[in-house]
Amino acid sequence: xxxxxxxxxxxxxxxxxxxxxxxxxxxxxxxxxxxxxxxxxxxxxxxxxxxxxxxxxxxxxxxxxxxxxxxxxxxxxxxxxxxxxxxxxxxxxxxxxxxxxxxxxxxxxxxxxxxxxxxx
Numbered sequence: 295x296x297x298x299x300x301x302x303x304x305x306x307x308x309x310x311x312x313x314x315x316x317x318x319x320x321x322x323x324x325x326x327x328x329x330x331x332x333x334x335x336x337x338x339x340x341x342x343x344x345x346x347x348x349x350x351x352x353x354x355x356x357x358x359x360x361x362x363x364x365x366x367x368x369x370x371x372x373x374x375x376x377x378x379x380x381x382x383x384x385x386x387x388x389x390x391x392x393x394x395x396x397x398x399x400x401x402x403x404x405x406x407x408x409x410x411x412x413x414x
Contacts, residue, residue, distance in 0.1 A: 364394030
């Protein structure tokens with residue numbers, strides 16, 4: 295990380311299996327994302343995606359945990375995406391929940407804001 299300069303990023307390949315997507319997707323982690331995480335200022339989607347991928351890989355390696363958790367792509371279910379393409383995002387969420395119906399899901403608290411603001 296010390297070799298990265300401001301404005302540069304790290305690119306990782308996000309697994310379609312980990313995020314219940316049709317295709318792999320690239321995850322860009324910027325120096326700013328890392329600095330915001332380490333300073334406690336903000337937790338960016340890219341950091342969440344890397345964390346989810348790490349959890350997925352750990353669970354996938356352990357037979358007892360392999361089917362314990364299901365994950366959705368943080369970017370796909372973000373508030374921004376929900377407002378920009380609600381039909382596509384709800385379809386993705388429904389498909390994910392159906393595909394991974396035996397696994398628990400935790401939806402982040404910002405959905406409360408989306409639901410409360412839809413009438414305004």
